[in-house]
Amino acid sequence: MNTSCTAVVKFSLEVITLPVSDVDRALRFYADQVGFTLDVDYSPNDAFRVVQLTPPGSGCSVQIGRGLTNAPAGSLRNVYLVVTDLQDARRRLLERGVEVGEIRHKVPIGTWDGAFAPGLDPARSDYASFAEFSDPDGNSWVLQERGYRNV
Missing domain, CATH: 3.10.180.10 (2,3-Dihydroxybiphenyl 1,2-Dioxygenase, domain 1)
Structure with a gap:
């Protein structure tokens, strides 16, 4: 049984x-x-x-x-915040005083090997464009774009 x-x-x-x-x-x-x-x-x-x-x-x-x-302050790394418009999200955070890194995108998309190029992915592909920021202790966050065209 x-x-x-x-x-x-x-x-x-x-x-x-x-x-x-x-x-x-x-x-x-x-x-x-x-x-x-x-x-x-x-x-x-x-x-x-x-x-x-x-x-x-x-x-x-x-x-x-x-x-x-009991984890050391600032030890959390790369928590993803997924946004529909990375440029807008980055701009809003910058306006609020958050230091956000430059936008970068995966290259080449089809056979991505870990390399990046500056700026948004030209096709605005899901999961292809990123920007990072950290809190005052150094916990790091990754902004990632998904669904740009579905807004």
Whole structure:
């Protein structure tokens, strides 16, 4: 008798913990500069604080705080934020004081080997154009364009 379940297990990524050194500074950066929505700021005592923020349109949030992780501040690398218009997203972040790197795209697209060229992908292909920024602690983010023509 086979007792194994054939149902698909669904996994939902909903929270990423960002290791930061100064919770208030990180909160100001993510809420005021990057534009994430503040969902929770809870601190029942001096040893524990959880601040949860959600990027606009995202089903996944980030948490910063005290007592959440023992990872070194700034050690998280290359968390992707997917946007429909990379030029616009980069411009808006720059206007809000976020230092965002130059836009680059994969080359050659069809047989990509890890090389990049400056600027947007000429065809605006999904997943082909990028720009990076970091928070005050050095946690790094990658903006990636997808669905430019589907807006």
